[in-house]
Amino acid sequence: MDKKNTALMRLYSLLDRIIEPWPTACEKGCASCCTTHVTATTLEGRAVLDYLEKENRTLPANLDEGELFSPAVTTNGLARLCMEREEPPEEFKPDHFNPCPFLEDGVCSIYPARPLGCRVMLSASQCKPGGFAEMDDYWLTVNQVFLQALEALDCPGRFGNFSLILQYLAFGQSVENLLNNEPVPGLMIPPEHQQQISAILPELNRILAAAMG
Numbered sequence: 001m002d003k004k005n006t007a008l009m010r011l012y013s014l015l016d017r018i019i020e021p022w023p024t025a026c027e028k029g030c031a032s033c034c035t036t037h038v039t040a041t042t043l044e045g046r047a048v049l050d051y052l053e054k055e056n057r058t059l060p061a062n063l064d065e066g067e068l069f070s071p072a073v074t075t076n077g078l079a080r081l082c083m084e085r086e087e088p089p090e091e092f093k094p095d096h097f098n099p100c101p102f103l104e105d106g107v108c109s110i111y112p113a114r115p116l117g118c119r120v121m122l123s124a125s126q127c128k129p130g131g132f133a134e135m136d137d138y139w140l141t142v143n144q145v146f147l148q149a150l151e152a153l154d155c156p157g158r159f160g161n162f163s164l165i166l167q168y169l170a171f172g173q174s175v176e177n178l179l180n181n182e183p184v185p186g187l188m189i190p191p192e193h194q195q196q197i198s199a200i201l202p203e204l205n206r207i208l209a210a211a212m213g
């Protein structure tokens with residue numbers, strides 16, 4: 001396993017430890033948030049392909065079905081624009097979405113390898129299909145920081161819709177709707193969360209430093 005993959009697994013495991021005590025309503029079989037809107041990085045896409053190979057499985061045939069959401073800016077790109085006081089580009093988010101192609105009988109079939117975008121999707125109350133998750137403000141800050149760290153870890157990789165990332169990696173499909181990852185321009189931490197999150201940052205920095213050193 002190369003350094004970046006090791007760092008990715010350490011990031012996942014650190015996030016698991018942080019969210020473990022959070023009072024979420026998420027449970028096995030609850031999959032309202034498992035849609036074709038999920039985003040990922042190329043580093044995570046490779047980890048999913050490796051996982052499927054180890055399990056002697058192939059990509060789902062319906063990977064390219066439906067209208068896929070493609071973000072217009074990466075997480076660090078958005079942070080940079082905020083710091084530069086620039087407006088983010090407009091984003092087209094289809095109203096309709098399909099269930100995630102990895103969802104089987106209401107359960108994630110790649111659960112150990114699922115991307116960060118899935119791991120940070122938590123809710124304090126049960127979501128209705130197509131509804132919204134209920135997230136504590138601090139959870140949102142933690143999510144933001146992890147997504148920023150992951151993007152920096154995967155520089156100069158790419159970011160975009162999870163299905164498109166997999167099609168790009170597996171079949172060499174166009175990168176037209178994928179974005180270039182960016183380094184962290186500054187972590188987006190509101191003043192009220194600075195102290196609480198400071199307990200996490202040293203370990204997060206160690207993970208990134210070990211991968212990039």
Ligand code: SF4
Nearest residue numbers: 034100102103108118
């Ligand atoms: S990869 Fe798994 S957890 Fe993520 S959206 Fe798909 S089924 Fe849900």
